[in-house]
Amino acid sequence: MKRIISLLGVIAALMVFSSHDLYLKLDSFFLDPNSNSILQLYNGTFDRSENVIDRDRMIDVSIVRKGERIQADEQDWFEKDSITYLNIKTEAEGTYVAGVSTKPRVLSMSAEDFNDYLEHDGVLDMLESRRESNKLNDSATEQYSKHVKTLFQVGEQRSLDYNVQLGYPIEFVALNNPYELEPGDQFSAQLFFQGKPLADQLVYLGYQPQAVTHTHDGSTHTHADDSAHEHSELIQLRTDENGIVMAELDQPGVWYLRTIHLVESTQDDLTHESNWATLSFAMADVHSHDGGNTTYIYLLGSLLIIGVLYFIYRKKDA
Amino acid sequence: MFLMLVHDVSQADRNILQGGSFIDYLMVGAKHMLTGYDHLLFLLGVVFFLKGFKDIITFITAFTVGHSLTLLLATHFQLAVNEFLIDAIIGLSVFYKGFENLDLFKKVLKVSPPNLLRMVFLFGLIHGLGLSSRLQTMSVESERSFLNIIGFNLGVEFGQVLVLIPMVWLVNFWRKRSNFQAFYFALNTYLLLAGLVLMAIQLVHYAEH
Numbered sequence: 001m002k003r004i005i006s007l008l009g010v011i012a013a014l015m016v017f018s019s020h021d022l023y024l025k026l027d028s029f030f031l032d033p034n035s036n037s038i039l040q041l042y043n044g045t046f047d048r049s050e051n052v053i054d055r056d057r058m059i060d061v062s063i064v065r066k067g068e069r070i071q072a073d074e075q076d077w078f079e080k081d082s083i084t085y086l087n088i089k090t091e092a093e094g095t096y097v098a099g100v101s102t103k104p105r106v107l108s109m110s111a112e113d114f115n116d117y118l119e120h121d122g123v124l125d126m127l128e129s130r131r132e133s134n135k136l137n138d139s140a141t142e143q144y145s146k147h148v149k150t151l152f153q154v155g156e157q158r159s160l161d162y163n164v165q166l167g168y169p170i171e172f173v174a175l176n177n178p179y180e181l182e183p184g185d186q187f188s189a190q191l192f193f194q195g196k197p198l199a200d201q202l203v204y205l206g207y208q209p210q211a212v213t214h215t216h217d218g219s220t221h222t223h224a225d226d227s228a229h230e231h232s233e234l235i236q237l238r239t240d241e242n243g244i245v246m247a248e249l250d251q252p253g254v255w256y257l258r259t260i261h262l263v264e265s266t267q268d269d270l271t272h273e274s275n276w277a278t279l280s281f282a283m284a285d286v287h288s289h290d291g292g293n294t295t296y297i298y299l300l301g302s303l304l305i306i307g308v309l310y311f312i313y314r315k316k317d318a
Numbered sequence: 319m320f321l322m323l324v325h326d327v328s329q330a331d332r333n334i335l336q337g338g339s340f341i342d343y344l345m346v347g348a349k350h351m352l353t354g355y356d357h358l359l360f361l362l363g364v365v366f367f368l369k370g371f372k373d374i375i376t377f378i379t380a381f382t383v384g385h386s387l388t389l390l391l392a393t394h395f396q397l398a399v400n401e402f403l404i405d406a407i408i409g410l411s412v413f414y415k416g417f418e419n420l421d422l423f424k425k426v427l428k429v430s431p432p433n434l435l436r437m438v439f440l441f442g443l444i445h446g447l448g449l450s451s452r453l454q455t456m457s458v459e460s461e462r463s464f465l466n467i468i469g470f471n472l473g474v475e476f477g478q479v480l481v482l483i484p485m486v487w488l489v490n491f492w493r494k495r496s497n498f499q500a501f502y503f504a505l506n507t508y509l510l511l512a513g514l515v516l517m518a519i520q521l522v523h524y525a526e527h
Binding site for chain 2: 306311316
């Protein structure tokens, strides 16, 4: 607890962006051991994927559990509509981590398009910098790559893999296990860029009450046209001097962090370079934590109380 | 078995109801009643008054009509009630039943107890609101057709019948034994205590959130 964690620039307002992030997510972030499930790769917003990610763009697809990192088999990937899927099979209980890192791509944009993108994707520091240096009329050629992680819980037993560092160019690393938290608890994560904590970086926290995709008879789909499922309000945070962001997760559901680290490039053929990161996870309903041992104790205690009362009244009758 | 007796919104139930069929809703409804110890304790308190088939039909129908009404209507019209407050009142209903069964209205308050059938109906309405808030938490609104809500309600009734059979048998079995009075006072004193504890737990949750 001696670690100094500060939250800078907290929640000035709820912000709404339409972004082109990459997210890993699941129908349910709570899986049974030794069961089959499907990881979903969304390219767009957290609610809606706009296109699939070609497998040759993926540099790394990892799953970490019980301290062991395994690579996904290319055979297990498939695409449907605009979503990329990965079949997975869970093993022992524990907190699992999955990550995907993509190759860089280059995109050229007009000044107006670039400014719009900075505004709508929340890259506000760069937008402000362009304003201050009178570069708003400069077009851009940007190299970008995306690096995403998700944490999911298999069975009841929590494990320490939640804070594994996959070595991606940019990466969120959870500092506490979200599957040990209850609504109202603080969650913190550290943002690393090229292996070092990234200070003073804008980060957005998003929330979705429940997963909007689900499985019917083995096939997964989304409610893409259901506007009620759209939850694009994001809370603006900023990393402290140690690259740490901290936020209170006030309700059960699916939570995610996103950031875009965009800097001017020193390469001749580029004007900018960006690295995008997201981290998704879920928080169980508080009632789920009331189960298990508490119920067991409650029942045993109840039987004991009834037994004692019975003998007291019995003795009184006699 | 003990671990199944959890009155909660489990992630497993959420998963079942995501894209769930009528049967899925029915099964989750039955499970919810079988594992909902506040509902079970209230029913246990009522069972002490069921001395014949006519009583069983009358009181259980009143409770069933009450909770079905609010479960169906509140869920269909998405009436949001604070689940902690509702659960606190359900805890109070458990306390009430113990209080009444021990004849404490006359002994302590020096008044006659309210009409039992009306109270069972009233508490049925409140239990239905609690069931509705759980169902609304567990499932996505767009998938919760009226048929699915009915499925959940039927599941609740199915679970209730499954619970009532051994309860009625146990109480009637003990009624014929010489130590029934001790059994009666012990269980109803326990209902008083359990009702207070359940109510306090939910009020603490309410204050925290």
